[in-house]
Amino acid sequence: MTIFVTVTPKPGWAGLLDGTQGPITLGTFILHPGKGRPMSRRVAYLNARLLDPATGLDSPGALLTEGPLIADFGPGLFADGVPEGIETIDLSGLCLAPGLVDMRVAVGEPGGEHKETLLSLSQAAAAGGVTALACLPNTDPPLDSVSGIEFIARRAREVKLVKVFAQAALTRGIQGKELTEMGLLAEAGAVAFTDGSRAVASAQVMSRALSYSTAFDLMVVQHPEEPTLAGGVMNRGEVATRLGLVGISPVAEVIMVERDLRLAEQTGARYHVAHVSTAAAIDAIRQAKRRGLNVTCDTAPHYFSLTEVDVGTYRTFAKVSPPLRSDGDRRAVVAGLADGTIDAIASDHAPHDQDSKRVPFAQAAFGVVGLETLLPLTLALVHKGQLPLMVALRALTCRPAELLKRPLGRLRRGGPADLLVFDLDRPWQVDVAAFRSKSKNSPFDGLPVAGRAVRTIVDGRTVFHSEA
Numbered sequence: 001m002t003i004f005v006t007v008t009p010k011p012g013w014a015g016l017l018d019g020t021q022g023p024i025t026l027g028t029f030i031l032h033p034g035k036g037r038p039m040s041r042r043v044a045y046l047n048a049r050l051l052d053p054a055t056g057l058d059s060p061g062a063l064l065t066e067g068p069l070i071a072d073f074g075p076g077l078f079a080d081g082v083p084e085g086i087e088t089i090d091l092s093g094l095c096l097a098p099g100l101v102d103m104r105v106a107v108g109e110p111g112g113e114h115k116e117t118l119l120s121l122s123q124a125a126a127a128g129g130v131t132a133l134a135c136l137p138n139t140d141p142p143l144d145s146v147s148g149i150e151f152i153a154r155r156a157r158e159v160k161l162v163k164v165f166a167q168a169a170l171t172r173g174i175q176g177k178e179l180t181e182m183g184l185l186a187e188a189g190a191v192a193f194t195d196g197s198r199a200v201a202s203a204q205v206m207s208r209a210l211s212y213s214t215a216f217d218l219m220v221v222q223h224p225e226e227p228t229l230a231g232g233v234m235n236r237g238e239v240a241t242r243l244g245l246v247g248i249s250p251v252a253e254v255i256m257v258e259r260d261l262r263l264a265e266q267t268g269a270r271y272h273v274a275h276v277s278t279a280a281a282i283d284a285i286r287q288a289k290r291r292g293l294n295v296t297c298d299t300a301p302h303y304f305s306l307t308e309v310d311v312g313t314y315r316t317f318a319k320v321s322p323p324l325r326s327d328g329d330r331r332a333v334v335a336g337l338a339d340g341t342i343d344a345i346a347s348d349h350a351p352h353d354q355d356s357k358r359v360p361f362a363q364a365a366f367g368v369v370g371l372e373t374l375l376p377l378t379l380a381l382v383h384k385g386q387l388p389l390m391v392a393l394r395a396l397t398c399r400p401a402e403l404l405k406r407p408l409g410r411l412r413r414g415g416p417a418d419l420l421v422f423d424l425d426r427p428w429q430v431d432v433a434a435f436r437s438k439s440k441n442s443p444f445d446g447l448p449v450a451g452r453a454v455r456t457i458v459d460g461r462t463v464f465h466s467e468a
Helices: 118-127 146-159 182-188 203-213 238-243 251-267 279-290 301-305 327-338 374-383 389-396 398-403
Strands: 002-007 024-030 042-052 057-066 069-074 087-090 095-098 100-105 130-135 163-166 219-222 270-273 295-299 419-429 448-458 461-465
Touching (some): 042 069, 042 389, 100 398, 118 130, 118 448, 118 461, 203 219, 203 251, 279 295, 301 327, 301 374, 374 389, 374 419, 374 448, 389 398
Parallel strands (some): 042 095, 100 130, 219 270, 270 295
Antiparallel strands (some): 057 069, 095 419, 448 461
16 A cells, blocks of 8 residues: 655745645655555565574575564475565575674774775675674774764764674773773673773783673673783794794783683673684683683684694784684684684684785784685685584674674574575685775685675665675
8 A cells, every 4th residue: 555645835834845835745655554554675585595503494495574674484485485575586595594793893993994994894794794793992092982882883874784883992092901981881882892902911900890891791802812921923833933033922822811711700700702712722711611601702714724834934914913823723723613612703804904014024913804704714614524514604693693692693583684695615716806895914815715695684685795
């Protein structure tokens, strides 16, 4: 049913209505018969391989979206045909899963727009199948105030591609000394508290932060490096010695983790270790979980895809923090993902311009871009038989959403239609020149991979579609 709403101007309205004197149509509304509300666009995704790691669903079927929500899905949906008036998209057997939720992303805006903006970040995320992300507070100025959190939310609404949440600074100016107003920042929308790429060195400050966080059930995220032991530029070992580079001892990671685990046990707080990279730290977290501590952690693809050997001949694009580790550590990361010790996989996206990377190794910035390679690098573990598909997807979808306390990352009737259509086996080659990100600092340029995002849907809207 279509209704045209019109009004007839009264005397004195001429200035408001550009002098129009006759009846004016204010708008057209389409109503569901008998329901009295606007009809939302309905789209049926047919012939899909439905994947929902939250419930273990892996079945051929279809899914129906209505506006921004999932209306229905399942193996038997539309078995008798699609009703008239519903748009159809035939996926021809492609995988249809919840959109990826990336819980660790650096963005240049504000202050470093030459490296990345919210627009380029969102475009890169959409191209990688990421429908929601949590950005770090390491901006200029840092996200340590309500106005900073609100700025990110406003810019995300303006860009209107993927969902962008902000992690607030744990300490003022991310200096590791004075706590921010965590309660107010959480009210403003902060999903976690961290100093991002900086570790909170003071045990006293971390203890206070963990204690304070329990009053609001907030998650405190730590960069796991004891600063006084982390003055080098790559992992300490034979490769660093051969290259003549100052090494960072793996002990720097486990010392920080074990210290904080003691504090978390004392306070009962939600403690999360970011981008864990060493066997020792993973084992410490495993033991803490067995003791019942409220501790979680994530890792990034470069820690299970590369090792210190990939620094090669001073490849600055392989310079990350924490640094690439030994092959034994890499295998420990894979094992941690397989047994659930590592909860999530994040891109650890850290954009840098050419001037920050094409310099001598010691002077180069830490970090790689990762939004557009997050999915294929994770699927590489699946193709190698090192990780079941559902375990991999869980670490990319529902588990990070649970940690951020957002109702995302799963297929649910009435839930947000944030979806990823991907080809599990499609071969392609990483090409940084084609990245949507403004920065191209990836060590994976030219790498043959398999598995690619074909369509990314946010709130029922297609924000990325690739025919190739």
